Amino acid sequence: MNHTIDESNDVLAALKNSSKGRLSYDRNWKEERRTQDIISEVKLKTSAITISPKVSTIASENTKPKSRAKYRVISSPTNEPTNGFNCNLNDDNINNKNEVFINKNSSNKLNESITELDLINYEKQRQELVSQELNKKINNLNTEFNKHKEEFDEELKLIRQKYTLDAIKRINSFADDYKALKDSISNKQMSFEGNSVTASSKLKEIESKQQMLIEEQLRKQTEVRRKQLAIIRSDMLSAITSVEQFCNNLNNVIKNDQYFHLPKQEFNSMNGLLQTIDKLMTKPVLSESDFENAQNLKSNVIRIQKKIVSDIEILKQNINQQKVNQVKPIAEVSAESVIKTNETSSESKTDTMSEFVDIKAFKHYLTLQKQFNDFETSFQTFTNDPRFKQKKNELTLFVKTTINTISCESVDHIRDKLNRLTILFNEKSVEYGGKQISCSQKDGSLNFCISLTTKMFISVSTKQKDISLTMAPIIVLLWSRFPIFGQIFLAHMQDRCPYLVPYYPKRDSAENETNYLIACGFTVAKDGIPESEETFINRMRSLVKLYSAVIQCNIQTNHPHDLKHAWIWVSRLLNLEPRPAITAAVLESFLSITAHKMYRFYGKQFIKLLNFIVSDYLKRIETISPKGTKRQSLVKLQMFCEEFMKKIRRNVNHKDLAPEGLIPDYFFQSTYSFSRGTSFSRQ
Template sequence: MEEGLTFKNSADETVLGNLINNIPIVNLPTLIRAAKVSPLIKDGRTIGPNDVTSSLTSSDNEKEKILAKEIKQKKTINNEPQSKSRINLSSKSDLLDINIISNSIAAKVTERTRKENIKKELEQRLNVITIENKKRQELIEKSEKVRSDWIQNKIESDKEIYKIAEEYIENEIRQDNKKLEKILNEKQRRLQKIALEAIVQRRKKFTSHYEKVCQSLKLEKNLVDCEEYNKNLKDLATDFEKLIQKIKSNNMGQPEILAAESLCSRIENLEAKLYNDISKRKQPTGTPDGVLLQKNCHNLESSQYSSHSPIQSTQRESSINTSDVPDSSEAPFLLISLETWNVYSGIITYFNDKVKALAPLENDPNMKKFLAACRRKINIPVAAICAVSPQHMQDKFDKLMSFILGSTKKQTATDVHVSEHPLAADYCIRYLAKKFIDVAGTEISSNSQAAFPFASIIIAIWNRIPDFGKMFIGQMYTESVFLVPFLFSRSNFLNDVHYKLAYGYYVTENASALEDFSAYNKRQAGIVRLFAAIMVSHGKRGDMIHPFPIENGWKWLSNLINIKPEMHDVIATIIVEFLQIAAFEMLSLYGKQFKKLLVLIQEKYLPKLNEIEDGKAASKGKLEQTLDLILKFNRIEKPQGVVPKDFW
């Protein structure tokens, strides 16, 4: 019988192969040994004292050890199932094949175990990561909730704080408005009181002169034309009564004071004229009063002064002599010439009527934003006016003209247009005139050269909008009566406050005092600089007419020195500033005639300025130096900064 295992068919062989592959490697030695001893065991025990295996030779034991050792050392793994049809366990080669199969089985088991262990470890790690992520997510959600709650609480808290702050600010604004209203009311009350006192004083003065004129007419009715004087008296009384009615309607301020003062001046002039006529009738050879150097009226309809200059009339030259300035004792009431008064009355009446017509627009609370926007449209180009280039001047002029005339369309929904209100164009013209005077009192008063670009723009606008010229002159006369010239006598006022208010001193913001002399003097100097600069400047290229030529400088200066001086230091400042800008042009135009006028100022008018020592002699000294430079050293410098003709 052949040793080994034989298979009846291939199916048995396959079953056995699968069976062997599924045997754990740890049981193979036992099976091998069992296979060896199986043929020898017929009956009996295999373990214990009577086991039949004890008859195995030592050589077999050695073989077993060698086989076991080879099994341990075998490393080749065969994953393919055995396809042999026969497995022989009796030989050494068969045992080696079994070892290979066993190693393959062991490797697979080990790999499977390793994979299972790795899978378990990965699952454990994944579980740990999942748990950690879940905890982290819960922590984030909790943190976000806490943060969201904090933000919400913060917003609510801030809302409360803002609400409290807004209430506090509104309360402060209300309190400030009440204080401001109280201050304004107090200021208005004081001004009303001052104005009332001034009006009362002027009424007494007017009544006194009125009674004197009436008494003189009764006594000297055979010497004068009483009908004419009675008519003038009636007109003056009617005008004063209208003024009183206007004051009773709580419309009382500086314009009313000026109107009352002008009425007093008119009746004083009427009284002086009456005394003069009476004197002539009684003394036919008597000497007439002083002669004015200029006697030509201003043409209000054309908004342009027209006067015959000395260079145009040889007869005018003979009228300039030292006897032309009336002595203060001869003409105590001559603070404005009748001709100048007529011009001034026409301009100031037109100006006041325009201002009064604008009151409904200015007092309308619904139009405050609109008016503020209009002012802003004017302020921006005016603030940028300078002669840096022709294009720059043209740009500022175009912006002002296009806005005032309404020739441009609205660029944005918030933009403004003068067509939005019937009075908007008049308001803008009035505001532009006032803005130029304000600039004169600030910027030009600190820099005389700045006057010329503004003067050039003013001339160009004046030529195209005549109403602007009237409003500009009216505004200038309101700010500086010296430029009329129109002076008030100190003796007609109760105190210095009333006297200074009549001359246009500003009241401080708290209505507690008037501006100091240096500020007032500087502001007046700036206004007269602009006044003179307009006369010597040119408008746009192609402008053929000058609306305010240098002839007005001659007229103004000759009228000024023919009335009794008041506010001596201010007048000295004004004459100096005027000469520094206009003297070069006037000398070129009038030549020797202008020098005669300066000699008249030096010899007759300057001593009158020095009669009163008011502690402010700086301007008087500067006037003396200016006259000396011109007359003794023949030095008149051309002013710096004049915009050349056809510059833009």
């Protein structure tokens, strides 16, 4: 028995010395809020304890109420000793020997055990006590703070009052010093003014005499410079007059298309330089720089004069040489210079003027261009005079706004645009921008408005697609009411598009590419690069459509440019040798607008004209067109002619032959009452 007890003690000592038995217990765990740390330490040390299934089962049974707790130590299956002690005992012996020992000590250990719920309650009580102590201390601190703040505010108030009193005392002392100083200065100033009156009057007298001398000297210099400017202007005017007379004397000699290559813009440039001299002479004071500018203007006029005279002399020599070399060919061709519309000529033509332009059309073109140049010169004073600057801007804005806003909204809309321009050309007041504006023949503003209107119609027609048929009624009615407007419009159109003459510019061997393209109607950018051929052809199409739209308008009486001009233009064009691309483009554009009216008035003759174009003229265009070039214009012309002839053979209605967007004939009836919103789409 004693031996068994000794063995049990040895086992318990061995277990105590093992890692599982080294759990420490801190009796002061309740102090200094160490509860959480102690629980964490216990959890950490007990996490490595392994309980056998049998012990787990016994532990679960001990949880039952009123059951007896039994604990049984299970030996390690590996039979490894713990801390060098051999625990090789069978299970029954260990259970029997230790059961009594565990039961004796279980009651003592239960008394010392503390549950987790007790710990949580204890912590809550501690937190409440600490919170109460903390709130008490905060209240004490707030009380102390408020007390010290009141003391500080009181002291600050006293300090401010002290400094305010000191500042008032200093200001009062400064005011006394300022008053004394002011009195002293006033006394000295009174004595000084008495002495300076005489000196000031003498100084003013000297300054006035000096100013009079300067003005007199400046006036004499201005008179001398004005006389010099008058001499310069006289020389410039003589140069311009001599050039004009020289050209007029050669009108009967110059019957070649080279006249078109003379830069008529240079005549306008000379007149513009002369206007600049006139503007300088109106200045009240002329400086040395003004005189130098006048000298430069004179030099430019002399240079332009020499260039024009030189060009005309070269032209005369070329004409005389052509007369010598081409007397016989001209005599042979003169009898057959015009091709009939129903015949073709297989004979090659000589290099004569009739190959490039009709003689009669050429003379009419020269007359229109001279009239156009004179008209442009007539309002240069109005344009350049600064006194008319505001009026010019108002008229410019009115004309541009009126024409830019033309649209196919209704006949009432078009009638309103026509009436506003008519009122302006009648020199009556028209409302615009909340004020009344008008133009006058006396100051040149009327001619300025007419010229600007023609340019705006042409400009808008090249920028807005399919606007020609909408603008044409306004143009033709303005033409019938103001013939000068129509002449300037036609001259400007032919200047922009020589194919409306019709005329094909001829290129000289000595002429550069850019000048030739300008003569053909190309526009050149500021950097000297001409526009593309596609852009050029599209712009020519737009101008031809605008011209043909004016012709086909059904004005009741006194059409200023009626349908006979359509037949004349087509006949003159077909009498000339075609050119690649441009001939087909302008012919198709013209017929697409006027074909329905030409068929209505000329009937079978117009059908013969179309047959000639399809059977002969298209082949000639195709022959001269280089390989690899675009032939859209040629194909488009052929398709239009064939489609139009098919419609004629089917006896379609005349309205179906008209182009889309055509203004109805009742628009031109003077008795028609236009109601607002009346549409002018094809009926």
